[in-house]
Amino acid sequence: DAKTTQPNSMESNEEEPVHLPCNHSTISGTDYIHWYRQLPSQGPEYVIHGLTSNVNNRMASLAIAEDRKSSTLILHRATLRDAAVYYCIREGSNYKLTFGKGTLLTVNP
Amino acid sequence: GAVVSQHPSWVICKSGTSVKIECRSLDFQATTMFWYRQFPKQSLMLMATSNEGSKATYEQGVEKDKFLINHASLTLSTLTVTSAHPEDSSFYICSARAPATGGRSPLHFGNGTRLTVT
Numbered sequence: 001d002a003k004t005t006q007p008n009s010m011e012s013n014e015e016e017p018v019h020l021p022c023n024h025s026t027i028s029g030t031d032y033i034h035w036y037r038q039l040p041s042q043g044p045e046y047v048i049h050g051l052t053s054n055v056n057n058r059m060a061s062l063a064i065a066e067d068r069k070s071s072t073l074i075l076h077r078a079t080l081r082d083a084a085v086y087y088c089i090r091e092g093s094n095y096k097l098t099f100g101k102g103t104l105l106t107v108n109p
Numbered sequence: 110g111a112v113v114s115q116h117p118s119w120v121i122c123k124s125g126t127s128v129k130i131e132c133r134s135l136d137f138q139a140t141t142m143f144w145y146r147q148f149p150k151q152s153l154m155l156m157a158t159s160n161e162g163s164k165a166t167y168e169q170g171v172e173k174d175k176f177l178i179n180h181a182s183l184t185l186s187t188l189t190v191t192s193a194h195p196e197d198s199s200f201y202i203c204s205a206r207a208p209a210t211g212g213r214s215p216l217h218f219g220n221g222t223r224l225t226v227t
Contacts, residue, residue: 032213043115043202043218044153051213087152095206096143097216099153 003027004088009104012078020073020103022088027068032091035062035073037084038102044087047073083107111137111207115219122193122226130188130222132203138183139205143216144176147200159186193226200224 005023012018024033032051036044048055048062050071055062061074075082087102112135122128132142142159157167157178165178175197177189186205190197202221207214 034215036216036218041200041221041223043113043204043221046215046217049213049215091213095141095213096155096158097204098155099145101152 003090003098004100006086006088006100006103008101009106011106011108012075013108014080015077018075018078018082018105018107020075020086020088020105021070022072023070024088024090025069027090028092029068030093033062033064033068033071034087034089034091034097035060036087036089036097036099037082037105038087039084044099045084047086049091078105078107080107080109111205111217113203113205113217113219115203115222117222118220119223120225122224124194124226125192127189127191128193128224130190130201130203130224132186132188132205132219134184134205134207134217137205137207139186139207140183142180142186142203142205144178144186144188145202145204147202147221153202156188161186190224193224195226198224198226 034049035047038044050062063072085102114133116131140161144156145153147153156171157165159165159178159180161180167173180186204216204218
């Protein structure tokens with residue numbers, strides 16, 4: 001049970017921002033929210049993670065709703081290299097990451 | 110950044126033989142590593158948690174006698190698929206967590222091992 005809900009697929013255009021949503025309505029107060037992405041035949045790549053506050057790094061931004069029941073991964077300017085499956089994961093107190101089906105992001109040139 | 114190296118990247122073996130996959134944390138020590146399996150067009154499934162110096166803990170439904178895990182040092186965990194069969198053909202991925210300076214650090218993943226059993 002991945003305990004997060006994401007759209008199966010999304011499409012964007014190159015150089016435009018992308019907002020990838022994730023619902024985690026049963027999240028507990030100590031669960032972290034992680035985002036990873038995976039290209040075919042490669043291991044997942046860490047994108048960003050957070051607990052309560054919005055987070056920014058060189059790859060993306062993570063916007064966490066005030067009630068923490070949802071979050072949004074923001075890619076500020078999509079490139080063709082950003083095409084991948086994006087996984088939103090809750091990490092509980094057992095430190096395990098359980099992957100759901102993720103969102104397949106297609107970036108159009 | 111933290112790097113996890115996995116070897117081999119692909120392996121083909123005959124049914125009934127055993128295959129060992131290595132997972133190394135190159136620039137950090139990892140007391141815990143995680144092993145995942147991924148079938149085509151599916152998501153990653155956690156198989157087991159590898160603990161340095163102690164027994165691995167397996168997820169429900171994963172046969173511990175078939176998937177032997179050894180975590181003998183702080184930088185190396187191995188997964189051995191024993192008596193492999195075609196249904197064990199899959200993409201095996203390991204991961205490890207670098208020590209956190211504050212809060213919770215992310216997992217870093219290896220590039221995976223493609224196992225094909227003929």
